[in-house]
Amino acid sequence: MSYQALYRVWRPQRFDEIVGQQVITQTLKNALITGQTSHAYLFTGPRGTGKTSAAKIFAKAVNCHHLKDGEPCNECATCKAITQGRLNDVIEIDAASNNGVEEIRDIRDKAKYAPTEADYKVYIIDEVHMLSTGAFNALLKTLEEPPANVVFILATTEPQKIPLTIISRTQRFDFRRISTKDSYERMVYILNQKKITFDEKALMVIAKAAEGGMRDALSILDQTLSFGDNEITLKNALQVTGSVNHDLLNTYVAEVSKQQVSSALATLEKVLAEGKDANRFIEDLINFCRNLLLYQQDPALIVDQELGDVDEQFKTFATSISAEHIYQMIDHLNNTQQQMRFTTHPDVYMEVLTIKLAEPTLKKAVQAPVESAVNQKSSASITVDDTEITRLQTQVKKLTHQVQELENQGNEPVSKTVKHVNRTSGPKKNGRRVKPNLSKIYPVLENATKKNLVQLKEIWPDLMSMLSVTQRALMHVAQPVAASEKGAVIAFNYAFLYEQAADDGELRQLLSEDIDKLVGHDLKIAYVDAEQWPEIRQSYIQQHKDDLQTNESAPTNTSDLAPESEQSTNDGSQDQPDPVITKAEALFGSETVEIKND
Incomplete structure (x- = not known):
């Protein structure tokens, strides 16, 4: 064939012709000029960045007798023979097809012989990461102590697969992607x-x-x-x-940003009808979004990278689209790109992607109540939050000081020390300053079910995210312990936080409103100290049990029943479940209720 591909015809023949690797080429030229060349080199980097070309140029330069400024002359017989691949002393090996131990042993044995025509024998091993473990071991000793006139140049796109013992015996040069x-x-x-x-x-x-x-x-x-x-x-x-016209990209991004689903789908259909590759289209969109983000931070950087090809519509996008919106677009694009790897219908995925990009996401829908609540608060609330945080920090310091006093006064009765503790101090195991509001707690327990409690626990993280920083700090140590259709009981792990929450009517109202947004109806909130909760629960169950027994015994005491009827009633009652047990299981779940016979 008379025609040769451009990359073969225009393969670099001098270090100065290698594009985008000035640091590496200058280092190699300086080593050649000063005569400080190494016996082994490792060239790593992405495909098509000049690794093999640099290796061949180095092989010419190290054997050229007319070296000028570290560059081979390309005119002498040795340079021409290497360029044409006719010099026996420059051996190029493809490790992908010669990766066995025997091939490397053959190289090791032949390396001992002096070069026949050139000054140095140069072994260029391409894709060296494909060598087997045994082949690397066979090469190791030769790399460590090579013959005097032998140079090894290893080239690879995956340096992480090369043993460190090999890397440590070479000079490594990392070729970067060309801009x-x-x-x-x-x-x-x-x-x-x-x-x-x-x-x-x-x-x-x-x-x-x-x-x-x-x-x-x-x-x-x-x-x-x-x-x-x-x-x-x-x-x-x-x-x-398979790339997409810049105008089409601008149009598509504008339409999905404005949530014009129909127009965006029409633009997508036009792109695919022109035979554009769907994966390439996604790559172009990701690159477009990336340029938007970088332009928002450093416009000069994108202008330089795009060689000045930045139009006015792109600048308008960069100022009108928020960074958060761009992040979400990139997430959708990446997810779709992963899903399209094994599909035979990329157009379907592209249509779904377009709808996702053009419609408000679930994340925005969830964040809407939060943003609404935040927007309702004035700038003065920020000052209030700071004040609350300062007050809580002061309380923590007081608590720490009081604990130290208790430890120092260990021989004194605890009750004497307790008298001096501030009302907002830590929890008391024996004395409780705020009594629980049983008139609010008992109605919740009367109709409480495990289903309602599980539902409340599921939305609890979302509920916390809707509160302010100070309110989240207060509610962080609280959790729901009982719930019905109309109410909920929240237990606090620390008494002083329970007292603070009990005095905060705004927090109780906000919790009810936020629950209404999440589940569709509000709940009346009752607070309780976590230490008090087991006693309250036991008291309610005992009271409920007494009421049931009273209700059951009433007909017996007021009616004059015959022995036979009485016997049949007693027998029948043995088959009925205990109402106390049924109520306890409904309240707290059957798996947490343990029945013990007295």
Whole structure:
């Protein structure tokens, strides 16, 4: 074949021709100039960034007798032979197909012999991470103590798979992805040399589609030339790469941002009808959102990366769309991209994605009550929150001081010390300052069910998120212990917080309103100290038991029944469940109720 691909024809033959790796090329040139070359190198980095090209240039430079500023002359017989692949002393090996122990042993044995034509034998092992464990072990000793005139250059895209014992015996150079600007300038140079007209925006599209690989960029450029009959246009570049026109991207993002579902679906249909790749479309959308975020932080950075191709509509988006909205869009795009990996119907996923992007998300719906509650509070509430926090910190300090006094006065009766404790101090195990409001608690227990309690516990985290910082700090040590259709009992682990909550009517009202938003109806809230709760619960059960026994014994005491009827009633009662047990199970759950016969 007379025609050669662009990436083969324009493969770099000098260090200065390697694009985007100035630090590495300058280091290698300085080592050649000073004669401080190593016996082993490791070139790592993404595909198409110049690893193998740099290895071949280094092989020429280390054997060239007309070296100038660290660059090979490319004119002597040795340089030409290496360029054409005819020099026996430069051996290039593909480790993917020669990854066994025997192949590496063969290299090790032949490395002992002196070079035949050049000054150095150079072994270039490409994709070295594909070697087996035994092959690495066979190579290890040779890398550690190689013959005098042998240089090993290892190239790989996955350095994490190479043993550390190998890496430590080489000089490592990490090749980075080539920037869009560098790829663009290299393609401009090549097309100018070939005297081919081109559209600058088309080259930008190709440079972005290459994703940092110069070889990929030249391959796409070659394909675009073939598609357009040696003419580079934006339309041809978009067709070859599967990318979406910038105007269509702007239109699509504008429509989903304004929640215009029908228009967005129509734009999507137009994109897919043009034969655009769905995965490529998602990549373009992610890149578009990424540029929006970066432009909001550093406009000059995006202008430089996009080579000045930033239109007014893009600038408008950057100022009108919030960062939170962009984060949610990127999340949806990433999730859909993962789901589309194994599907044969990407258009369905794209339609669902469009609806998700254009409609308010569930997250926004959940946050709406929170935002509404926050907006209702004036700026003065911030000062109130700060005051509350300061007061709580002061109380904690007082409590700490009182505990220390109790420890220091361990020989004194506890009751004497308790008399000096502030009302807002910590909990008392023997004395309780605030009596529970049984008139509110008992009606809740009378109709309480486990189902209602479980439902309240499920929404409890959401309920806490709807409170202010100070209120969350207060309710953090509280939890529901009983609930009915119309009320709930909340137990506090610390008595002083229970006392504070009992005096806070605003908090009780806010809890009822927030519960109404979450479950559709409000609950009357009753507070109780966690230490008091077992006693209150036992007292209610005992009182309920006495009432039941009274109600059951009443007919016997007031009616004159025959012995036979009395016997049959007693027998029948043995088959009926104990109403006290039934009520306890309804209140607290059958799995938590233990029945003991006296």
